[in-house]
Amino acid sequence: MTDRDLRDRIKEVAVKQFNANGYHGTTIRNIAKDVNCSLPMIYYYYNNKKELFDEIIKKDFFSLIKKQASQLKNENIIDFYTKFIYNLNALSDYDKLVYRLGIKVYMSFDGDEELMSLMDEWEKNILPRHREILKPYTKNMNNEKAIVRTLVHLLETLIVNIVVKNRYLTEDEIREEISIVLQGCITKEDG
Amino acid sequence: MTDRDLRDRIKEVAVKQFNANGYHGTTIRNIAKDVNCSLPMIYYYYNNKKELFDEIIKKDFFSLIKKQASQLKNENIIDFYTKFIYNLNALSDYDKLVYRLGIKVYMSFDGDEELMSLMDEWEKNILPRHREILKPYTKNMNNEKAIVRTLVHLLETLIVNIVVKNRYLTEDEIREEISIVLQGCITKEDG
DNA sequence: ATAGAATTCTAACGAACGTTAGATAAAGGA
DNA sequence: TCCTTTATCTAACGTTCGTTAGAATTCTAT
Known part of the structure; x- marks a missing residue:
């Protein structure tokens, strides 16, 4: 075990x-046991159990998805979304678990009301964001809204597969599925 | 409060x-409080906490999804899948919560190893089942497997929306999204 | 009416929990 | 060197947990 900051090691085990x-x-006791430190050390770095949980979601999870959301748009829309999902495979084990815990809260399987409402805030801008990204490719289509919704729904399942169920999805698999949803768009602007 | 079997009321609250x-x-105490009975009554009907949890998943959840899987095929494939999802809206509150708890276990957010491996067993036949259902509509397509996979992924998210996030999805919304994924199939056999 | 089974209760057991008090050790500047 | 700050510990507090012992009540069939 390296001599990294004990505070970080606690959060990692948590x-x-x-x-x-x-x-x-x-339990705080089990965390302390895995970290190999005494029980009150947890309280030296975190005021209580809830604060430890909250920091993981509020700091680590949200900075993770904000970073992901700010990825640069690729020239090709299908490449862009394929990379967007495929890159999740390469997340560190810690980041994957943080993401997984965030999804658990997002589905209100864990956490409290406050964290859930933070998730609701975030969720509100998912559809508009992807609608904006897809705008150049869907402007003449009558079912534009449905396509954006379907894509977002597909992305959600792919994310759950990689991050929650810990599956590895190949780039080709991902591209195939995204292409099926976006097949009406590709001939408009791209090759 | 009706005078239904206390055993069922316990499970409902649980x-x-x-x-x-x-x-x-x-906690058993909180269950007893909500059921309005004394604490040892829970142990009169269930040997312990785990048995109560297990019965919900093993009996109620699996009978629910088996019933859903045995739905009669509609003449139109898009109608079939639209109904398949739309009907979830009409599940009783109890059945929805049972379904939700099953998904929680399915994502290994709760439950134990044994229940998870039951879920894995079930999951294995999801793709083959839908592949069989879709066979008449995809037999000449080169990306048949990808279409089935994409559809199953879309269905999963729609189920999560209705059952886990407790959203109401209209029949039109559902049909639109399914149509986008199956748009390559519809002109083959149907009108 | 009454014996026996089924149902329900009060009270408690030991264990584990989140959290804290307070002592000890290590580190670093004066 | 000594003093202050930082880091770590042992030991315990009060609470709640899953579970059970054992008595009281209600039901049912004779």
Whole structure:
């Protein structure tokens, strides 16, 4: 075990245990045991259990998805979305678990009201954001809204497969599925 | 409160609390309080907490999805899948919560190894089943497998929206999205 | 009416929980 | 060197947990 900041090591172990056993099933004692430190050390760095959980979601999870959302648009829309999903495979184990815990809260399977409403805020801008991205490719289509919705729904499942169910999806698999949803768009602007 | 079997009332309250607070966050005392009975009555009908949780998944959840999977095929494939999803809106509150808890286990957000492996067993026949259903419509297509996969992925998200996030999806919304994924198939056999 | 089974209760057990008090050790500048 | 700050510990507090013992009540068939 390296001599990294104990504070970070605590959070790392906590993410694992919150994922595996949920908020209530995770105990400060078990975290301390895995970190190999004494129990009150957790309280030296975090005021209480809830603050530890909240920091993972509020800091780590949101900075993760904000970073992901700010990815540069590729020249080709299908390449763009394919990379968008495919890159999730390469997330570090820690980031994957943070993402997974975030989805757990997003589905209100864990966390509290406050965290859930933060998720609702975020969710509100998902559809508009992708609508904006897809605008150049869907401007003449009558079912534009449905296409954006379907794509976002597909992306959600792909994310869940990689991050929650811990599957590896190949780039080709991802591209195939995205192409099926966007097949009406590709001939408009691209090759 | 009606005088239905106390055993059923216990399970009903348990489903609510397991959904809201997870396995570890749910206490026998709180169940008893909501059922308005004494604490040992839970143990009169169920040997322990885990048996209560397991019965919900093993009996109620699996009978629910087996019933759903055995729905009669409609003459039109898009109508069929649209109804398949749309009908979820009409599930009783209890069945929705049972379904939701099952998904929680399916995503290994709750439950134990044994329940998870039951889920894995079930998951294995999802793709083949839909491949069979779609066979008449995809037999001449080169991306048949990708279409089935994409459809199943879309169905998963729609199910999560209705059952986990408790959204109401209109029949038109559902049909639009399914049509986008199956647009290559419809002109083959149908009108 | 009454014996026996089925149902429900009060009260408690030991274990584990989140959290804290307070002592000890290590580090670093004066 | 000594003093202050930072880091770490042992031990315990009060609470809640899953579970059970054992008594009281209600039902049912004779």
